[in-house]
Amino acid sequence: MATTLSIGLLSSFSLFAAQEVPVSPPGVKQVQNSDIARGEYLAIAADCAACHTNPATKRTFAGGYPIHSPMGVIYSTNITPSKQFGIGNYTEHQFEQAVRHGIRADGGHLYPAMPYASYAGLSDEDVHALYLYFMHDVQPQEGATPETALSFPFNIRQMMWGWNLLFLKNGAFQPDSSQSDAWNRGKYLVDNLEHCGECHTPRNMMMAQMQGKDALTGAALGSWYAPNLTADNLGNWTRDQLKQYLKTGDVPGKAQAAGPMAEAVTNSLQYLHDDDIDAIITYLKALPASLQAQPNKSIDKNGTDTNVDSQIRSTQPLGSHLPDNLSGATLYDTACSSCHQPDGKGSADHFYPSLTNNSATGGSSPNNLVSTILFGVEREVNGKQVLMPAFGPGSQVQSLSDQQIATLSNFVFHQYGNPALQVTPEQVESLRTGGDQPLLTRIAAPATLGAGVVAILIVLLLSLRALRKRRQDH
Incomplete structure (x- = not known):
């Protein structure tokens, strides 16, 4: 029931797959007066549809979504009340066991692609409301989904018993009486319902989330990089900027959501009530600095009116074969400048974002810029679609080689972003194929x-x- 892959895996999946999303969340009064409506709101907040809806069929919650993890392809399950193919025969206790403990009704173990390690902290009331919603308001979807068949040793699901024993924290979230109601609500949303740590927290050798001072300090997420959410990074964000980003994925002159974050905004975050968004911000703004090494200046300030070249140098016809030895400037003029402008400042209405004052180009990791070029960007907010085409293999606009993407990325970093970053063709190949493999899968x-x-x-x-x-x- 999540858009993110618990075990640090989300990444080579079809990251920008279009999903059906609700037109609007249940109103505040509905949420207060109806457990079923409240369950619908919770399912939106938990982003259940993103992983349990296959974009090829668009059958909501029918499963079959292929999650391309480092261990192999994991297919999401049918969570509609179909008695033959879904969870229609689940008792509420069995539903709770699956959601909070990763145990199916037949006693088999789920893989942590289902982020039950985060959902373990859900309250009894919220699990009850989710159960009522899925059993009484979701339409049954009939039809079998592909079976997950991982290679040895990951096909031994019983191993998850040991993993759960080591890393699963049982028990519902307990409020901290020394903190405000908003802080406690925000922590519950961040750590449990919205499961932000599944992407933003680094993993240990066994691919479980690291806790304590490492929580929410940023992590490689397959092809992408989920940034640090502590004061190291968010200290210079205002509450209004954070709210705008969570609700729209776009803060001009600062950041634009792509990859898994664009998916989260599209399917979940934009539908949260303002008081929940405010609670999330209250909690995040209270997180202390993680004491990580900080860049010389704020990541969204790199490239500010420095080294900016507004001259068109030369272009090649789009769709043609481009030689690998083209300069970064020529590649930029050919593939990028028509939207982002020759000076990298984007369009006046900010629809095409500036490449200066941008966290993707000014950060400490090259992953998000390279992955944006490879896979493109797709998000939809309030019925308005934001789309950047992919330039990786199979592009319908211009397919660039790993060498060309490395050359282009290095030009963008030097010209508009963090000039200390350098990308090699080998790094591009790694990100194109899902990022560095975790130690556990390598051994x-x-x-x-x-x-x-x-x-x-x-x-x-x-x-x-x-x-x-x-x-x-x-």
């Missing part, structure tokens, strides 16, 4: 199968140790 590859077996044994030993400690504590 479990066929070439290192022995190490994979060792990893399984380590998980089992750690699990038994954790189980023994829990029994001693009780």
Whole structure:
């Protein structure tokens, strides 16, 4: 039930797949007076439709969405009340076990592509409302979905018992009485319902979220990079700017949502009530700096009126074969300047964003600029679609090679963004194919199968140790 891949996996998926979204969320009075309407609002906030709706069929909640994880393709399940293909036979207890513990009705383990590690903190009332909504207001969708068949050792679902024992925190969210109601609501939304940490928190060796001082400090997300949400990064954002970004994905002169964040804005965040958006901001603004090394200046200030060239140098016809040895300037003039303008300042109405004062070009990671060029941008807010075409393989506009994208990216960074960033064709290839592989998947590859077996044994030993400690504590 989520747009993000819990185990740090989301990334080579069809990131910009168009999804059906509600026209508007239930009104405040409906949410207060009806558990079913409240459940609908919670399902929107949790972004359940994004992963459980296959854009090829557009059958809401019918599953079959292919999630291209480092371990292989995981297909989302049918969560409509179909008795044959969905969850129509689930009791409320079985539903709760799936949502908060990752246990199916048949006792099998779900993979953490379903972010149950975050949903574990959902309140009993919210789980009840979600159950009523899915059972009584969602239309049954009939038809089988593809089976998930990962390679060894990830096909052994029983291993998730050990993973859960080590990393799953059971128990509903408990408010902090020393904090305000808004802070507590914001923490609940960020950590649990909206599951922001699934993308924005780095992972340990076993691909579980790191906690404590590392929480929400930013993480590589396959081809993308989910930025630091602590004061290191958000300290120079005003509340109004954060609200505008969460509701629209666009703050001119600062940032534009792409990749998984564009999907979250399109399907979920824009529909949240203002008081929930304000609560999220209250919590995020209260997060202390993570003490990470900070760039020399704010990431959205790089490229501000420095090295900006407004001259058109030369162009090549779009759609033609472009030689690999073209300069970055020529590639920019050919593929980018008609929208972002020769000086990189974008259009006057900000529909085409400036490349200066932009977090994608001025940040400390090249991933988001490169992935934007590779995969494009698609988001829809209030019926208005924002679309940037992809320039990777198969582009309908202009297919650029890995070398060309590296050359173009380096030109943009030097001309309009953070000149310290450099991209190689090998890095572009890695991002094009889903980003760097986590250590766990590397040691479990066929070439290192022995190490994979060792990893399984380590998980089992750690699990038994954790189980023994829990029994001693009780």
